[in-house]
Amino acid sequence: xxxxxxxxxxxxxxxxxxxxxxxxxxxxxxxxxxxxxxxxxxxxxxxxxxxxxxxxxxxxxxxxxxxxxxxxxxxxxxxxxxxxxxxxxxxxxxxxxxxxxxxxxxxxxxxxxxxxxxxxxxxxxxxxxxxxxxxxxxxxxxxxxxxxxxxxxxxxxxxxxxxxxxxxxxxxxxxxxxxxxxxxxxxxxxxxxxxxxxxxxxxxxxxxxxxxxxxxxxxxxxxxxxxxxxxxxxxxxxxxxxxxxxxxxxxxxxxxxxxxxxxxxxxxxxxxxxxxxxxxxxxxxxxxxxxxxxxxxxxxxxxxxxxxxxxxxxxxxxxxxxx
Numbered sequence: 001x002x003x004x005x006x007x008x009x010x011x012x013x014x015x016x017x018x019x020x021x022x023x024x025x026x027x028x029x030x031x032x033x034x035x036x037x038x039x040x041x042x043x044x045x046x047x048x049x050x051x052x053x054x055x056x057x058x059x060x061x062x063x064x065x066x067x068x069x070x071x072x073x074x075x076x077x078x079x080x081x082x083x084x085x086x087x088x089x090x091x092x093x094x095x096x097x098x099x100x101x102x103x104x105x106x107x108x109x110x111x112x113x114x115x116x117x118x119x120x121x122x123x124x125x126x127x128x129x130x131x132x133x134x135x136x137x138x139x140x141x142x143x144x145x146x147x148x149x150x151x152x153x154x155x156x157x158x159x160x161x162x163x164x165x166x167x168x169x170x171x172x173x174x175x176x177x178x179x180x181x182x183x184x185x186x187x188x189x190x191x192x193x194x195x196x197x198x199x200x201x202x203x204x205x206x207x208x209x210x211x212x213x214x215x216x217x218x219x220x221x222x223x224x225x226x227x228x229x230x231x232x233x234x235x236x237x238x239x240x241x242x243x244x245x246x247x248x249x250x251x252x253x254x255x256x257x258x259x260x261x262x263x264x265x266x267x268x269x270x271x272x273x274x275x276x277x278x279x280x281x282x283x284x285x286x287x288x289x290x291x292x293x294x295x296x297x298x299x300x301x302x303x304x305x306x307x308x309x310x311x312x313x314x315x316x317x318x319x320x321x322x323x
Contacts, residue, residue, distance in 0.1 A: 003073055003080045004289045007187040016135040017116050018107075022123065024146045030125070030132050032147045034063040037132065038097055039139075040106075040122045042069045042082060043276045044283025046179065047136040048121040049232035050225075054143040056270045057223070059152025064143075067095050069103065069120060071279045072287040076102060082120055098129055106131050140225055158225045167219050167226045174226075177204035179233050186245025186291060194246065202249050205258065212257040216264065216317035227265065234262045235275060238301050240284045244292060253305070263310040277303055 022030040022037065039055065041048035055064055068088040073080035082103045084090035093101050100106060104118045110130040122134040133139055144158040159167070181201040188194035208230070211218065218226040233241075234252050241247040253259050265271045285297040 003287055006290050007189045016119070016133070017114075018110060018122070018131045018133050019135045019138065020132050021138060022132060022142055022146060024148070032063075032142075032150065034150055035065070036126060038065040038067050038095075038124045038126050040067045040069065040082070040095075040098075040103055040120055040124055042071070042120045042283060043088075043279035044071055044281075044287070045120050046232035046236060047119075049235075049274060050228045051121045051136055051139050051143065052274050053228045053232070053271065054140050054158060054225070056274055057228075058143060058147065058150075058155045058158070060143060060147055060150055063147065063150040064123075065097065065126070067097065071283040074102070076104070081118055097126060098124060100129070105129075140228065144225060156223050158223065158228065160220065160224065163220050163224060167224055170218060171226055171229050174204060174208075174230055174233075177201055178208075179229065182233065182237075182241040182245050182247055185247050186241065198247060198249065201247060205250070205255065209255045209257045212261045214315070216261075216312050216315035221317040223265070223268070231262065231265050231271070234258060235266070236280055236284075239277060239281055239298075243298065244284055244288070253301075260310040260312050263306050263308060264312045266306045267310065272306075 020030055021028050022032050024032050026032075039051065041052055043049075052066070055061065055066070067084070067090075069082040070085035070088055074083040075081075076083075083093065083101055084095040085093050090096060095101075098106065102118075103120065103122060104114075106122065106124050106129055107114050107118055109128070119134050121136050121139060123132045123139055124130065125132050141159060177200040181197055181204065184197035185194055185201060188197055208218075217223055218230060237247070237252045242251050252262055266275070281297050285292050286295045289295055
């Protein structure tokens with residue numbers, strides 16, 4: 001859906017088009033080589049956020065470069081595109097490393113004549129300027145497993161082999177009902193589709209509330225990719241989804257375990273540093289005139305509340321070491 005369109009059909013998320021993998025052994029032609037790739041993200045995007053979190057927690061800052069797009073997509077040739085701007089560190093609106101203004105230029109360099117959607121995050125090969133992958137979930141998993149030689153000392157194992165089945169089963173439900181569910185509610189074209197999406201969404205939140213009432217993290221006794229898939233949605237919920245997307249049966253602040261969990265991770269080194277609420281709210285409220293035609297960006301909620309005591313230490317898990 002274009003940013004300025006009023007929803008007229010059910011929300012569906014298209015599969016990612018570029019899905020090559022960067023592997024430790026370079027088996028697909030893309031080795032995990034420090035300094036070779038540039039990760040293009042948008043700070044408002046929760047799918048970008050989970051990959052940015054992995055990069056930060058694993059200490060890959062020096063191995064994989066980061067480039068940020070403007071909070072709001074720019075209208076180019078009838079479509080809205082992620083672009084680089086001075087606001088996000090690109091003088092004259094051109095990324096200083098890739099030498100492009102719009103991310104779509106890297107897409108076209110990879111596949112001339114490409115007419116599909118342009119999404120973030122996207123991992124771009126710096127020497128060729130080609131997109132290696134825009135598959136946010138595989139990028140997350142590969143950062144956790146294929147870049148191990150570049151992980152910092154003490155980095156968490158975000159994808160432990162013995163917990164993967166449990167992580168994936170829970171993640172599949174969260175994706176369908178919550179991570180993507182907020183969009184199905186926000187972009188619902190009818191009352192019925194909206195009510196169905198909201199019902200599933202809050203049923204999922206209720207299950208997560210129960211789960212997190214007795215454990216500090218979603219799976220196991222430390223942070224895993226399951227947490228990195230959930231937390232970007234929770235940190236945006238009260239600020240964006242509750243109001244703009246009409247997911248307003250409850251706030252995260254009204255759910256004791258979920259709110260404590262959200263604050264616990266926010267106060268864990270590496271998490272808060274990846275959050276930019278001004279960017280997040282502008283990306284959604286200003287960047288989606290189809291559902292917010294006034295483009296007014298709200299003042300709240302109060303970010304300082306994320307720094308209040310969470311009282312979850314008694315659950316006995318091992319917090320991630322400082323990032």
